[in-house]
Amino acid sequence: MSDARQYFQLPSPFAMKRGGALHGAHVAYETWGRLNEARDNAVLILTGLSPSAHAASNDTDPTPGWWEGMLGPGKAIDSSRWFVICVNSLGSDKGSTCPASINPATGEPYRLSFPDLSLEDVAHAAHAMVASLGIDTLACLIGCSMGGMSALAYMLLHPGSVRTHISVDTAPQAQPFAIAIRSLQREAIRLDPHWNDGQYDAAQYPDIGMSIARKLGVITYRSAMEWNGRFARIRLDPEQREDQPFGFEFQVESYLEGHAQRFVRTFDPNSYLYLSRASDWFDISEYGNGHVQEGLKHIHIEQALVIGVSTDILFPLEQQEQIAEGLEAAGAKVEFVALDSPQGHDAFLVDIDNYSRAIGGFLSRL
Amino acid sequence: MSDARQYFQLPSPFAMKRGGALHGAHVAYETWGRLNEARDNAVLILTGLSPSAHAASNDTDPTPGWWEGMLGPGKAIDSSRWFVICVNSLGSDKGSTCPASINPATGEPYRLSFPDLSLEDVAHAAHAMVASLGIDTLACLIGCSMGGMSALAYMLLHPGSVRTHISVDTAPQAQPFAIAIRSLQREAIRLDPHWNDGQYDAAQYPDIGMSIARKLGVITYRSAMEWNGRFARIRLDPEQREDQPFGFEFQVESYLEGHAQRFVRTFDPNSYLYLSRASDWFDISEYGNGHVQEGLKHIHIEQALVIGVSTDILFPLEQQEQIAEGLEAAGAKVEFVALDSPQGHDAFLVDIDNYSRAIGGFLSRL
Known part of the structure; x- marks a missing residue:
């Protein structure tokens, strides 16, 4: 398995949740570490709205990634133990098929003819990529910010595909603020x-x-x-x-x-x-008759770590509490970590010490 | 004293804090109630960035004002007891001389040739208007939001002109957020x-x-x-x-x-x-060698009521605490009221019940 940026061709046509389909679409991803023979040491990272799949430096791209302090040999997400994958969201222009891509049917960029994008589509694309690597079950699915919502969709729509989950500064639905x-x-x-x-x-x-x-x-x-x-x-x-x-x-x-x-x-x-509109649309309560907790009940995993920050005004701590409660009610063993980092929503990118301690601790105990 | 909108001609030239001067400038104001013979029952309201001097309905303008629930006979700011004045800030286009006004020197609107405006200029203009009514000392100076900063400038720059003060959802200086x-x-x-x-x-x-x-x-x-x-x-x-x-x-x-x-x-x-830039510029610490508390020490009044709201993200509660502490350290008897109104900074315009109780109670005890 090389460490370069790789591309996975999605099944074609790739049907979108809200209608329409993509033909010949792909997602970009990068990996760190090695998949073991049992194929049970894979960790997938789903990103926020703007980051690429380049979460950390690797052999072919030694430039620092957006989570450089968190991912690598001996770090909290330890690539000497885990086979780590980070996927660029479908619809993002950091390597995946997106509105700036050429529509094969016209030879022109999609622009606004790109079909409506939902985080469920992002999740389906990521799942297909993981499956293509021969991985049936992720050891851990990590989702940050928007990626945390994509992760909830991933687990809900693909039962049995995830053993444990780390939810970082995210929400089960967008609130009006x-x-x-x-x-x-x-x-x-x-x-x-x-x-x-x-x-x-x-x-x-x-x-x-x-x-x-x-x-x-x-x-x-x-x-x-x-x-x-x-x-x-x-x-x-x-x-x-x-x-x-x-x-x-x-x-x-x-x-x-x-x-x-x-x-x-x-x-x-x-x-x-x-991608911004997809974040507004996402609502786990759609899967639970209008109730967030009912929606979360459909997610069956073994363990979860849910992290939030008291200074986050975009994804307030109460929303992480909702996720923690819902996953626990659904049968998972849940750790909830409320940090007081001063950096707000971005704390997961900045306060590497505290996030490393929580994430590294959780992963090391698996 | 009529209840109509009135205009006060500022002394000409009217020198501005940061340089330049206005010629033939005026401020608009409205009044409610009657000034008593001792001229000691006057209450002045300094407004936020956008409201006009029309704080409440009166004989000549029966339309509701921006603080209709708070001001009038029998209300918290009781115009059957107090002679209430609300002045439109210098620089606001709600009747006062502002960048949209005609520059008498050119016959054209000032636009960006209007001199730099500071809240100290707003305060000086309001003070000159009050003095023109034969009022040496206000029974109470009320400042809301930006008007609370103008009020601090008023009291600091015109010692002895104010007996008591009500500070509403404001700050001693603009913070970076x-x-x-x-x-x-x-x-x-x-x-x-x-x-x-x-x-x-x-x-x-x-x-x-x-x-x-x-x-x-x-x-x-x-x-x-x-x-x-x-x-x-x-x-x-x-x-x-x-x-x-x-x-x-x-x-x-x-x-x-x-x-x-x-x-x-x-x-x-x-x-x-x-007006927006004037709000950023205001900083009481400029009068206290870079320290907010030192600046506030120059304000000598008898009593103050300081109100803030826990949900205010623009003027956070800690800033009202600073004001309360500073005025107390300077010798005033201070009441501090921290509300939990859900409406954020605008609570003073919406949560009339709680603000009435605090403001009406304070004024009734004077």
């Missing part, structure tokens, strides 16, 4: 004249909409508490300030601008819209 | 091509930028908790949905759109930018 934030992010993109109903190109690109969407994301991914310590009211040096009316003056403004500039041209706007 | 939100609101307006460096008109108007700014405001003025109960995941009826890609689907999205539509053309975008 999160919907409002994501709706406004989408609207900033949609209202940018350069979005042009999805018909943008590099010359006419919705930079402004994407920048506003990203900044709003970063604001809600972090926490006020962290920023009080980090930025306070520190001003930019005069030479760093923008020479325009109402230009940036405080360090926190420049920090947001840096985040936006790194994101705007590196994530396809249409893909962003599709 | 609030700066980030307001910066992004300003950026949404600035990046709208129709803003055109402030040179918009009714035909080419920054509707999109104003709409995004307002929605972001409403999201941060309310709370996730309130919306869970109010909107949950309720969908719009099919006929209410927008017929466009990624159009609104959830009630919370339609709620935000309604707020935006009522705001976009009723508040001058340049005035919004000036």
Whole structure:
């Protein structure tokens, strides 16, 4: 098994939950470690909205991954013991088929002709990829943020495919505050004249909409508490300030601008819209007659670790408590870890010490 | 004393804190009740960023005001006992001189030639208006949200002008989370091509930028908790949905759109930018060698009531605690009321029962 980015061709046609189908579609994934003979040491990571499958450095791509501190030999997700797979979500432009991909039927990019995307589709695609490796049952399924919702769909739709689960900073359904934030992010993109109903190109690109969407994301991914310590009211040096009316003056403004500039041209706007809406749509209660707990009862696994952060305003701690209670009621042995990391929703990417302790501890006891 | 909206001509030139001066400027205000002979029953209300001086209905304008439930005969701010004044902030387009006003020197609107506006200027203008009514000392100065910061400036810059103070959902300085939100609101307006460096008109108007700014405001003025109960995941009826890609689907999205539509053309975008930036700039620690508590020590009043809400993410409760501690350390008798209203920062406009009890109780004991 090589460590390079690999591609798995999905069955064609690949039917989508809300109608339509993809032909000749694929998902990108990367792996770390070796699958054992019993094929029972596989760990799958499902990601948040924007990360790629490159969760950590490996032989063919030595650049640090988005969870570099967490994954590797001897780390919390120990690739000397586990065969770790990270899959890029279907619909994401980080290697998987997405709205920016060429539609084989037309030879043109799908753009808005891409079928409606749901996290159930993301889960089905990931499951098919895992099955293609000869893995019937994952030792552990890890889902972070949006990936945590995809993970719930994965376990619910594929009974018996997962032994244990680690749920990180996620939710069993989108609440109205999160919907409002994501709706406004989408609207900033949609209202940018350069979005042009999805018909943008590099010359006419919705930079402004994407920048506003990203900044709003970063604001809600972090926490006020962290920023009080980090930025306070520190001003930019005069030479760093923008020479325009109402230009940036405080360090926190420049920090947001840096985040936006790194994101705007590196994530396809249409893909962003599709994945963002999929996050709003996801609702485990649809599988439980309108009740979250009833929906979670359909998930049968042996053990789970559920982690949340008190400073997360996008996926508040009560939602992780719901997941923990539901999985326990369904028969799993559940550990619930409530952290006080100051970094908000993004804590799982930053507070590696505390997340390592929880995740590494759980995995080492399996 | 009539109850109509009135205008007070500011001394001319009216020097601004950060440089420049206004000529022939004025502020709008309204009053309720009667000033007694001793001129010691006056209560002044300083408002948040967008409200007008029309805090409640009166003889000449029977339409409900923005604090209708709080102000009037027999209400918490009892106009049968107090002579109540509400002033429109300098720089606001609700009747006071603002960036949309005609610059007498040119005969054209100021737009971005309006001098830099600070909340200290807002406070000076309000104080001059009060003094013009023959009132040396206010019985009580009430400041809500941004108006609470203006009130701190008023008391600090005009010693002896205020006996007691009611501080409502405000802060002694802008923290980076609030700066980030307001910066992004300003950026949404600035990046709208129709803003055109402030040179918009009714035909080419920054509707999109104003709409995004307002929605972001409403999201941060309310709370996730309130919306869970109010909107949950309720969908719009099919006929209410927008017929466009990624159009609104959830009630919370339609709620935000309604707020935006009522705001976009009723508040001058340049005035919004000036007042928003003034909120970021305000910092009582500038008067205390960089320390909030040192700054507050310069405020000498007899009594204060400080109210905050645990669900406020824009002006968190810790900031009201700072104000309460600082005013007490400076010698005032302080009552601190921490409410658990679910409505977030806007609770003072919605949870009239709890705010009435606190404010009415405090005023009745004076």
